Amino acid sequence: MTTPMSTVSLNARIEKAVKDDLLDMCRHTKRSQSYYTEKVLVDFLAREKEYRKLVQVGIDCEGMIDDDDPRLDAWIDSIGTKDERPIPSPHISPGRLAEQSFSIKINKLKNIY
Numbered sequence: 001m002t003t004p005m006s007t008v009s010l011n012a013r014i015e016k017a018v019k020d021d022l023l024d025m026c027r028h029t030k031r032s033q034s035y036y037t038e039k040v041l042v043d044f045l046a047r048e049k050e051y052r053k054l055v056q057v058g059i060d061c062e063g064m065i066d067d068d069d070p071r072l073d074a075w076i077d078s079i080g081t082k083d084e085r086p087i088p089s090p091h092i093s094p095g096r097l098a099e100q101s102f103s104i105k106i107n108k109l110k111n112i113y
Helices: 015-031 033-061 070-079 100-112
Strands: none
Touching: 015 033
């Protein structure tokens, strides 16, 4: 026997156009506003949790990642934009000390979260 999940109410202020799109979707699919709101929040939160985990991996690798790769700057600059780039795969340079420019980049990441 499964136990039903407890639910709580959530209020949020959104733009009228977003609300209109939500209501239109609900009418066409015969689903509730709550259904879509929860679905979007669950998906968003899972994505953000994974993103934060990957950022922490990058922070934990400080001093080991080769910061000469321009993809690192491009990724950092794209964070939070509509054209956000995927996290670049690291080029590990064992034994290489972090340079000042890489420390600045790491601090930029730390300020995000």
